[in-house]
Every structure is written in C-alpha cells, then in structure tokens.
Amino acid sequence: MRNDWSGQSFPHPPGRRPLVGDVLGADPRKPLQSSLERSKGLGPIFELKIFDQKFVVVTGAELSAELADESRFEKALSPALEALREFAGAGLFTAYNDETDWALAHDLLRPAFTRDAMRRYHPVMLAAAQELFDHWDEATAPVDVSADMTKLTMETISRTAFSQDFGSFTRDEPHPFIPAMIAALRAGQRKGTLNSMPGASLMAKRIDKRNAHHQAYVDGLLDDIISTRRASPEVDDTDLLGIMLHTPHPETGARLDDLNIRHQILTFLVAGHETTSGALSFALYYLTRNPGLLARAHEEVDRILGPDRDVEPTFEQVAKFRFLRRVLDEGLRLWPTAPAYARSPRETTTLSSGHVMRPQDWALVLLPAVHRDPSVWGDTADEFDPDRFLPGHSRGRPTQTYKPFGTGERSCIGRQFALHEAILVLARMLHRYELTADLSYELSITERLTLMPEGFELGLTLRTPARVVGADATPAAAGQESATCPASSIDQPGLNATSHGCPSGSAKYPE
Structure with a gap:
C-alpha cells in the first residue's frame, strides 16, 4: 500500500516536519474535514505525508473527471477500505478488481435491484418507517436525528438483505449483533488509521485481540443464518440472501460460496445503512434551516399524498417527489456520505497535471472538494440550493463531476435502493410532522466509515397536511421540470441518465 508515486512531489500544506510529515496540522478526529480545509490554495x-505514507488527493473537478475514465483507470483500495476488508472480507465494496467473486456477486445481485425487486422491498421500507414514527409519536423531547435514521436504515437493510428484524425501535436494549458489528468495524477503522505509524503492526495485534470476540459473534450469527437457510427445503429468493443462495450465474452456472455470501451481507449492512442515514440527516438539517425550502417540501408532499397524514406513498408515487430528490442530491453534493474513493491507472499514464502515474500508485478523489469546484458549481458552490439540480440548470454541466455513489463499474450497486428508501422516508416524515430545529445548533460532522451530522436534534409536532386543490397534479413550476434529465454527470453502467443525479420521475432500474 506504499504510495510513493516514483518520488514525484506535489503541493502540500505548510508545516511539514521530518519523520511525521504533515501529521501536526491534521485533526485525528476529523481527518477528512481537516484535509478539506488544508487543501485550500493547493x-x-x-499530497499529505503521514509518517511514511503518501496520500495524493484530487480536489479539482477536471482532474477527477479524468480519473473517472474507465478505459484508463480503475478502483483502488485505500487504507480505509483495506481496513474495512478485514471486517467485511471480499464484498462488493472491498474486493480487489481481479477477484473473480466480485464479478460473480455483481452479476448475481443485479436482479436484486430491478424494478420488480424494488416493488418487493417497498412495503418492507414502509413498515420500518412506521416503527420509527410510532417511536417518534411517543417522544416528549427533541429526537436525535442521526441516531434514529441509523436505526431505521439498519432495520431496512437487514430485513431486505436477510429477513432479520433487529427490533431497533421495540427493544429496550439493542440486539447484541448491533454493538458487536459496530465494535468490530471500529476496530478495523482504528487499524487503518494506525497503518502508517511506527509500531502499527504491534498495535494492530492488540486491537485484534481485544475485539476478536466481537468479530466472532458477528461472523457466527451470519453463518448460522446462512446455513439454516441453505438447509431449508423451501426456496425463498425474496431477499438478497435468497438470491445469493439459490441463483446460479445465468451463463456459467457458478454460485457464491457461504463465506463470500457472509462478506456480501456484511458489506450491505455496513455500506448500505450509514450512507442512507447520513443522506437523510443532512437533508433534514438543511431543510429545517431554511423555512422557504421546508415550505416547498411540505407543498409537494401534501399535493402528492393528500390531507391524511397517515397515508403511505405507493411505489409509483415515490418517483414523483422531485423536489425531495433535489434536496437529497444537493445534500449529497455538499456532504457525500461516502466522501472519497481511490483510483489507479490500468497502465502507466500521464495525467493532465503532468504527473506520471503507475498501476501501483493511487489517488484519493475528495468528493466534498470536487463537488464544490467553482468552475463547475459557480460562486455559490458552498451554499445549499436544491434547484441547481433542475434540468435547466444541470444541462451543460461537465460530465463526471457529481459522484456521491462512486464511479464506473465499481460504483454503488444499491444506489436506487438507497434513493427510493430515502425519498420514501423523507416524504412520510415531512407529511406527518412539523419539524422544529434548534437554531443555535452549528453543524458538527462526525467521521466514521461515512460522514454524519453529530448532535443534531429536531422537535416533533404532528401536523395537519394542507388540502391542495388538484392534488397530485403537475406543479405550477412544471415548466422547469421534465420527465427526462440531461444528467450529464452520469456514467452508471446499465442505467439511464435519469436514474441518478436528476429529480425526475423516470428513473431507470437494471433490466
């Protein structure tokens, strides 16, 4: 993983010291945010040098777009993903490009995200959301938004992935799997952070020893679920586990073994719940700080869902919440919850910056910086403005400049799942509650595997939705919205441009 770039030098922050490099200017609690701050003017x-490890960081949209060229570049595993791999193995998110199980799992799981599959997940998402609202209806104090969004998305992904209900809103204490998974995941993250420090191997052994029982519990519970399902005479392929157990590759007949199935489930649990909960939390933060935007959101949900606050959106209605989709897109622009990814060249190449990059070299694309590049997003790039994703405003935007779900063939396979869930939850929440923010709160972002607002609370009051004349009709501003989207920034294989980065009702799913 040593990333020496054949000795080439790059601009770096002031204050570099011998041996420790650029460590002294970093915030160990918020390394990504401190890197974002230190990147200004560079x-x-x-580059950042942390002891003997070189981190080459890309913040410019043009260079980021160059690295997105799949004919020249491919995914690389950063130290953070190497650490996650120790917990989740060779899952879709953490597999090396040349591991055959990645392509097999990707092909087998594509049917799990078709439109028909999403229809099956829709009532599961609604049921999990209702448990959250039952919990919130009894709240007598402001609720911790990020904590509750994380419980919600964990329940949703666990039930759709392997039909497991962890009882996050009904148990007095969390299911033992949850703290064990969090502890094992944090142990891997600590090891990744320590990777470049002197004595890292010794500290890693100590971490492994202290957390071995957490990893063993997580692995054991999932292995028991997998073996029980495999031994069952009934074939149930309504969840991700069933698809992986019972679906052979359509061309080769190959199947995933039980170890890789466990890795895939862990990957979906970890990557699939924190990213969506973060996206929801950031969307709610920005909406509740802007009364005008909140009013527009209420108008949209009332028009589509009507005056009954208990009504649940149908599958078809979810795609109609175009303003809510723009709110989510804009939140993910400013704070993409998976905030960086690494790229390496397929063969030695020269970047437009003049640097020579070899296959063993990797660069981190720092998305919060790329998504704020004024050459693409203008002088208001730091401001929250959902209407920058209106088709008329998106048209002509340079390609490959908006990447909250990664890029290329290794981009997030579950992006449509995440967007459907997030829009559904946001619509029901805004339809049901008046949300009151503590205006003295200043956004604080914690960095785990993903980015998440910290200490963000909202007061709740049951609301009476407005009766909108001509409900579910085309909005007055429909001239700015169309059923198609230029979405010049999309390169997702097998998906129409309208499936991502675009607030239209014509999102496409894999066939």
Whole structure:
C-alpha cells in the first residue's frame, strides 16, 4: 500500500516536519474535514505525508473527471477500505478488481435491484418507517436525528438483505449483533488509521485481540443464518440472501460460496445503512434551516399524498417527489456520505497535471472538494440550493463531476435502493410532522466509515397536511421540470441518465 508515486512531489500544506510529515496540522478526529480545509490554495492535486505514507488527493473537478475514465483507470483500495476488508472480507465494496467473486456477486445481485425487486422491498421500507414514527409519536423531547435514521436504515437493510428484524425501535436494549458489528468495524477503522505509524503492526495485534470476540459473534450469527437457510427445503429468493443462495450465474452456472455470501451481507449492512442515514440527516438539517425550502417540501408532499397524514406513498408515487430528490442530491453534493474513493491507472499514464502515474500508485478523489469546484458549481458552490439540480440548470454541466455513489463499474450497486428508501422516508416524515430545529445548533460532522451530522436534534409536532386543490397534479413550476434529465454527470453502467443525479420521475432500474 506504499504510495510513493516514483518520488514525484506535489503541493502540500505548510508545516511539514521530518519523520511525521504533515501529521501536526491534521485533526485525528476529523481527518477528512481537516484535509478539506488544508487543501485550500493547493490546486487540483496535492499530497499529505503521514509518517511514511503518501496520500495524493484530487480536489479539482477536471482532474477527477479524468480519473473517472474507465478505459484508463480503475478502483483502488485505500487504507480505509483495506481496513474495512478485514471486517467485511471480499464484498462488493472491498474486493480487489481481479477477484473473480466480485464479478460473480455483481452479476448475481443485479436482479436484486430491478424494478420488480424494488416493488418487493417497498412495503418492507414502509413498515420500518412506521416503527420509527410510532417511536417518534411517543417522544416528549427533541429526537436525535442521526441516531434514529441509523436505526431505521439498519432495520431496512437487514430485513431486505436477510429477513432479520433487529427490533431497533421495540427493544429496550439493542440486539447484541448491533454493538458487536459496530465494535468490530471500529476496530478495523482504528487499524487503518494506525497503518502508517511506527509500531502499527504491534498495535494492530492488540486491537485484534481485544475485539476478536466481537468479530466472532458477528461472523457466527451470519453463518448460522446462512446455513439454516441453505438447509431449508423451501426456496425463498425474496431477499438478497435468497438470491445469493439459490441463483446460479445465468451463463456459467457458478454460485457464491457461504463465506463470500457472509462478506456480501456484511458489506450491505455496513455500506448500505450509514450512507442512507447520513443522506437523510443532512437533508433534514438543511431543510429545517431554511423555512422557504421546508415550505416547498411540505407543498409537494401534501399535493402528492393528500390531507391524511397517515397515508403511505405507493411505489409509483415515490418517483414523483422531485423536489425531495433535489434536496437529497444537493445534500449529497455538499456532504457525500461516502466522501472519497481511490483510483489507479490500468497502465502507466500521464495525467493532465503532468504527473506520471503507475498501476501501483493511487489517488484519493475528495468528493466534498470536487463537488464544490467553482468552475463547475459557480460562486455559490458552498451554499445549499436544491434547484441547481433542475434540468435547466444541470444541462451543460461537465460530465463526471457529481459522484456521491462512486464511479464506473465499481460504483454503488444499491444506489436506487438507497434513493427510493430515502425519498420514501423523507416524504412520510415531512407529511406527518412539523419539524422544529434548534437554531443555535452549528453543524458538527462526525467521521466514521461515512460522514454524519453529530448532535443534531429536531422537535416533533404532528401536523395537519394542507388540502391542495388538484392534488397530485403537475406543479405550477412544471415548466422547469421534465420527465427526462440531461444528467450529464452520469456514467452508471446499465442505467439511464435519469436514474441518478436528476429529480425526475423516470428513473431507470437494471433490466
């Protein structure tokens, strides 16, 4: 994983010291945010040296778009993903490009995200959301938004992945799997953070020893679920586990073994719940700080769902919440919850910056910086403005400049799942509650595997939705919205441009 770039130098922050490099200017609790701050004035590519490890970081949209070229570049595993791999194994998110199980799992799981599959998940998502609202209806104090969004998305992904109900809103204490998974995951993250430090191997052994029982519990519970399902005479392929157990590759007949199935479930649990809960939390933060935007959101949900606050959106209605989709897109622009990814060249190449990059070199694309590049997003790039995703405003935007779900063939396979869930939950929440923010709260972001607002609370009051004349009709501003979207920034294989980065009702699913 040593990333020496054949000795080439890059701009770096002031204050570099011998041996420790750029450590002294970093915030160990918020390394990504401190890197974002330190990148200012260093140009589209810079470096951070942490002890003997070089991190080459791309912040410019043009150079980021170059690295997104799949004919020249491919996914690389950063130290953070190497650490996650120790917990989740060779799952879709953490597999090496040349591991055959990645392509097999990807092919087998594509049917799990078709439109028909999403229809099956829709009532599961509604049921989990209702448990959250039952919990919130009894609240007598402001609720911790990020904590509750995380419980919600964990319940949703666990039930759709392997039909497991963890009882996050009904148990007095969390299911033992949850704290064990969190502890094992944090142990891996600590090891990744320590990777470049002197004595890292010794500290890693100590971490492994202290957390071995957590990893063993997580692995054991999932292995028991997998073996029980495999031994069952009944074939149930309504969840991800069933698809992986019972579906052979359509061309080769190959199947995943039980170890890789466990890795895939862990990957979906970890990557699939924190990213969506973070996206929801950031969307709610920005909406509740802007009364005008909140009013527009209420108008949309009342028009589509009507005056009954208990009504649940149908599958078809979810795609109609175009303003809510723009709110989510804009929140993910400012704070993409999976905030960086690494890229390496397929063969030695020269970047437009003039640097020579070999297959063993990797660069981190820092998405919060790329998504704020004024050459693409203008002088208001730091401001929250959902209407920048209106088709008329998106048209002509340079390609490959909006990447909250990663890029290329290794981009997030579950992006449609995440967006459907997030829009559904946001619509029901805004339809049911008046949300009151503590205006003295200043956004604080915690960095786990993903980004998440910390200490963000909202007061709740049951609301009476407005009766909108001509409900579910085309909005007055429909001239700005169309059923198609230019979405020039999309390169997702097998998906129409309208499936991502675009607030239209014509999102496409894999066939």
